[in-house]
Amino acid sequence: MTALLQHPGYDEERLKGVAEKLPCREVQAEMLLSLMGQPHQYSYPSILIYGHRASGKSHVMHVLMKELELPHATVSCVECVSIALLFEQVLLSFFGCDAPSLLPRSPSLSDFVRVYRQQCSQSPAKQTRYIVMEKAELLRDTDASLLSALLRLQELVGDNVTVILLSEIAWDKFRPNTGCFEPLLLHFPDYSKSELQQILSQNVHSSYSAGFYSAYINILLGVFYSVCRDLRELRHLAALNFSKFCEPLAEGKVKETDTHKLWKHIEPHLKKAMQTVYLREVSSLQWEQMQQMEEKEAGALRGLSAHTHVELPYYSKFLLIAAYLASYNPARTDKRFFLKVKEYNNNTFFMFSHTSNHLLGPKPFPLDRLLAIFYSVVDSRVAPTASIFSQISSLVTLQLLAQVSHDDQLDAPKYKCAVSLDFICAISRTVNFDIVKYLYDFL
Numbered sequence: 001m002t003a004l005l006q007h008p009g010y011d012e013e014r015l016k017g018v019a020e021k022l023p024c025r026e027v028q029a030e031m032l033l034s035l036m037g038q039p040h041q042y043s044y045p046s047i048l049i050y051g052h053r054a055s056g057k058s059h060v061m062h063v064l065m066k067e068l069e070l071p072h073a074t075v076s077c078v079e080c081v082s083i084a085l086l087f088e089q090v091l092l093s094f095f096g097c098d099a100p101s102l103l104p105r106s107p108s109l110s111d112f113v114r115v116y117r118q119q120c121s122q123s124p125a126k127q128t129r130y131i132v133m134e135k136a137e138l139l140r141d142t143d144a145s146l147l148s149a150l151l152r153l154q155e156l157v158g159d160n161v162t163v164i165l166l167s168e169i170a171w172d173k174f175r176p177n178t179g180c181f182e183p184l185l186l187h188f189p190d191y192s193k194s195e196l197q198q199i200l201s202q203n204v205h206s207s208y209s210a211g212f213y214s215a216y217i218n219i220l221l222g223v224f225y226s227v228c229r230d231l232r233e234l235r236h237l238a239a240l241n242f243s244k245f246c247e248p249l250a251e252g253k254v255k256e257t258d259t260h261k262l263w264k265h266i267e268p269h270l271k272k273a274m275q276t277v278y279l280r281e282v283s284s285l286q287w288e289q290m291q292q293m294e295e296k297e298a299g300a301l302r303g304l305s306a307h308t309h310v311e312l313p314y315y316s317k318f319l320l321i322a323a324y325l326a327s328y329n330p331a332r333t334d335k336r337f338f339l340k341v342k343e344y345n346n347n348t349f350f351m352f353s354h355t356s357n358h359l360l361g362p363k364p365f366p367l368d369r370l371l372a373i374f375y376s377v378v379d380s381r382v383a384p385t386a387s388i389f390s391q392i393s394s395l396v397t398l399q400l401l402a403q404v405s406h407d408d409q410l411d412a413p414k415y416k417c418a419v420s421l422d423f424i425c426a427i428s429r430t431v432n433f434d435i436v437k438y439l440y441d442f443l
Helices: 012-021 026-036 057-067 083-095 109-122 136-141 144-151 153-157 193-200 210-224 231-250 259-274 284-296 314-328 331-338 367-377 386-397 421-430
Strands: 046-050 072-076 129-134 161-167 184-187 401-403 414-417
Touching: 012 026, 012 057, 026 046, 026 057, 026 184, 046 057, 057 072, 057 129, 057 161, 072 083, 083 109, 109 144, 109 153, 129 136, 136 144, 136 161, 144 153, 144 161, 153 161, 193 210, 193 231, 210 231, 210 259, 231 259, 314 367, 314 386, 314 414, 314 421, 331 367, 367 386, 367 414, 386 401
Parallel strands: 046 161, 046 184, 072 129, 129 161
Antiparallel strands: 401 414
């Protein structure tokens, strides 16, 4: 792999160190070095590196700049909330702490170019300077002239400087409508399954062999690769579940070579983790605490996923409870469960043999029935405000409720509850509401 990074002007030992720190990205690093040229030569004014999230763009640039000791300024477009911060960070990286003080209070692009030219005349570049712009797609939301100026900054300041833009979107969706200097394009493809296996297997735990950890990564990718190819998320999942994978080994029940038994042990835990991919609703420490709680308590929380523990506003919980009751109780039973008139005669309610509504699935219900049940079960007087209706919309957005009628219909909208019995029981416990007493199937 080291031969791919042979380039005139750079020490071979340093290039070898770069190759060791860039597994599965040697081809992209070689292409980037060929675009950058030798250190003392003028480089192309601007380069756009694009690819999906966690495809190695920032890591490759960081390793190249650090290992080859190239003069550079790394600017995060997320952190630089104003153009002034961007200008100050570039001048600080290239010319020291005194240069940013030369800018006026609210600097314009011409002020930045003027100060850069002044400092460049005092400290001319002996090799190419690089400005690395991370999350560069955010530049589209700034002044329209800023992106165009950065793409031809080398011409404006008269210095050997190259602007490298790192973005998750392609240039066709990036290019300004007013036209600009076209940068060189370099695409970073997603990691393949074998490449992810190679990269993740490098994080070997000190207490176990490399082959054992590689087998664990192979099992992990077999479960998650079809739904997640983000290297950072997969690394998080690998660290999160490795202790659970090693439990039978630590207890002496199996050997490292008993892959099938280890797989049977970890399978239910990976299925739970599948429900929270990308969500990060809980931290690694919280996840471990929840797993320990499930093991100690053989009660109601056993079998629930981390998604069950998502926090909702107080009234949203009662709205969800009301929606579940409306979905699984026949409408004719509402008077029996929710009428608060003492004179109501319970003898008028008759039980009939029926098929379980939980087997038939949730039934749609109108908005007015949802609100009637909500105001009946909530333990305080609540005025029908816009906040209540906005929380219903939020439950639909979270896919806890499903709207089954179209918005353009003249009738009131209809909904269905989209959560399980275990989920709604867990939500009910947080507000001390015994939902089972109000379900027709459990009378």
